[in-house]
Amino acid sequence: MGAIYAKLAAIQAELKAPKNQFNSFGKYNYRSCEDILEAVKPLTKAQGCAVVLSDEAVAIDGWHYIKATARLVDMLEGENESAIAVSYAREPEMKKGMDTSQITGTASSYARKYALSGLFALDDTKDADSQDNSSEGKPAQKQPAKTYCCADCGKPFVNITDRTGHAWTPAQQYDAAASVSPDGKARCRACREKLEHPASGPEQGGGNG
């Protein structure tokens, strides 16, 4: 016993399953069940093993699920020596234009894919850029920098250096502007002046009153 796990580990270590599918709506690459099988077949063969996929419909709490089982079987030992991973996929709601067999087919290929991913320890992240993605080492998704903008006109604060040579980051200016503001809102200089002198412009010329 246990030899199958050594074989499984050897396969996992060598397996590089490229993400050949591209989702043009979400703009990411992903693997299909077939991609994984194509990549894994030569490795399992070299280990004297085969991958067996099966699925069955199960009902849990009134929902229909497809339970997929991916099994790595030693061809000499048969079922006595196998490593198993199981995955469930819920059948999606009926969509217009899809018949029951199509829906079940979709859920089945999802479940099989995740069972395979589980068995062979493949990550299933969605990579923005394609090529070979062998899990770790990927930079985290770049967060858009938080912008500090004028509460009135929306103009962003930018890095500045004042007359004393002190550098101000947008965040510092934002905080400073907010702290002197009567209502706690950060405003750019122009808007602050407008607020302080609502009549705008220089002196209301004397005129006839």
Ligand SMILES: [Zn+2]
């Ligand atoms: Zn402004």
